[in-house]
Amino acid sequence: MSTTTPDAIASDAPEDLVRSYPRFIWWGLGEATNGGVGFYLWMFVLTAIALVGANAWAVQVADGMIVTNMTDHVSWGLYIANFTFFVGLAAGGVMMVIPAYLYDDEEMHKVVIFGEIVAIAAIIMCTLSVLVDLGRPDRFWHLLPYIGRVNFPVSMLTWDVLVLNGYLLINLHIVGYLLYMQFLGRRPNPKWYVPFVFLSIAWAISIHTVTAFLYCGLGGRPFWNTALLAPRFLASAFVSGPAFIILVMRILRVTTGYTAPVSAANTLIQIIRVSMTINLVMLASEIFTMFYTGGAHGASAHYLFFGLHGHHGLVPWMWTAIICNLIGTVFFFLPAALERGSIRIAACVLCIVGIWIEKGMGLIVPGFIPSTLHEIVEYTPSLTEWKVSAGIWAFGFMVLTVLLKMATAVFHSSGESAKPTA
């Protein structure tokens, strides 16, 4: 955005329009809710799923968490699993920003904003995933600084709340400012966004590191208590984030005709290749220590990969994840991945699914099995949990769709390269 020449914008700039920021947002929302039949159908389906989720959550609040399949033994389940994945997605969204600003990759500037939009939607999904996991959502205000009573700086969960909200604000500011300037036909002033862009890079790393510390700081859970957890989180985030953005760009191209520069996607694929390799190497070394040494650290891993004492609820999950990740990685290394073909799409989907399982059910649940007194109590999410989670995904996609439409509408209105398809 920042690279568009001032005159190109000036000629098409909507000079005579109301310029205030709230009005701009209102205008954007109006634009974002215009669309064809396909668009309305898509939003209708998402709304329906989100409503089913909202209803399931409301019942859960009324009847208690007993409607989930979580227990005193497995006290976190699908919600926190999703939360962990979303944090990665949000952190990965910023992977567009690093090449753009640190390496001055000009082409990347055009798509950076989409990465940040993905990050915004992902953070909203994170927050919702935590909210639905609270036994007393009516007391959420206890978590607010000054009004409540936050355990800062000792509790990692407090840190997580702070960094996630901070990350949301930073990204809202960058996206909002850049789009508004584009809308006004003015060149964005680097003073107002470049520092924030650099901040968001550091911050993205912090949100995922803090989330990893949430688990690896617990001495009583040997499966999580490994220093490799945070780096593994980052490596997988830098796969799932860019893979997701590639898919989003593809959908944008098909639906709105907004075409991202080829080199941008190729940079992302290079990032994925490196990150996925690092991720797999770290996974392999974790597996080695867990199985070669055995003991308490090995029990959860045993349960996860092969089952333990006749219980193997997670075995199919984990092997699915490994197969998805391996095939996805191979696909990414094929030359065909650089083309806008089906191999690239398949590679993205496979890696996203693989990482969703690996960072979610494959990480959170085995931390609780066997329990700290070495009892084995298994866990499979209840229908309520699936509904609530689906609702959060649907709502996240609604947010994503609206934000993407707002962004493309701004580009259209300011005469950016995008050409609407028929």
Added chain:
Amino acid sequence: MTSHPNNPSNEPLLPILDQPSSRRTALKAAGAALGLAAFGKAVSPLMVIPENVSVDEFLQQHYKELTDDDKAKVFARLEAETKEDYGADVTISDPEAIPGVKFGYAINLSKCNGNGACMEACNKENNHHRGVDQSYIRVLEMSKGSMDMEQGSTTYDHTVPQDDKFYMPVQCQQCDNPPCVTVCPVEATWKEDDGIVVVDYNWCIGCRYCEAACPYHARRFNWEQPEIPAEEVNPDQGYLSNRVRPQGTMEKCHYCLHRTREGRAPACLEACPTGARVFGDMNDPDSDINYVLKNKRVFVLKEELGTQPSFFYFFD
């Protein structure tokens, strides 16, 4: 998706605000209204919140910020609520830690025979949900010759004691360095001066982070509102101990502080038929617990985690 015209020069820019209503804006408004109505319907089960959570309860401050006046009001409200919900007359008290006292608990593993009387007593004393065999204590049946909990079991249902087994009750170890307190994001749980780790059931947000952090499986969550027949409700209740806990909050063993701070023994000790349990003030040179600490070879569970329990085990 089909294209949508949005050439800024001839398309109204503010589609709802300040615009003559067109078919599209009317449709949008209708859609938004429908969506809102559907949303209202979907979340309508939440209407129980105002019924179950009074304004006073919603706004109640952290235990440590309550004045004596506030406490009196809160306790009266809780007593009335228990009467309404459970049909039982109860008194809620708030005995404070006795200065200079540090409680300790020890278990004689040579005596414990796994009969489970302590679990039953805990369940009754603490107004636990009756639907499940809830208790703050778990008794592990372990193979002789091994301290490996991996080989233990809590779900045995044969006669006890078995010849080749020994029995190890585990409950909150009231750690001096309690991971549960460290992780709580809202300070809903803390360690009192006499060494007891407590929970403010009216401040806990139910995130269950402490349950994940505790290495001894000592914490329990109220997955639903506890059900207790009126005649079984224990009327002698402490705010920080055995009062009926609200749905969606954390609870745990509190060394029966409403009894022990008044000089009585914990319910589990009183119920133990074998005399395996020893409780008392570790700072008092004449206490039983001090005798055990001085004269027996005691050990703690998972010492390597640095939690520093005030709960000890020994063999005679």
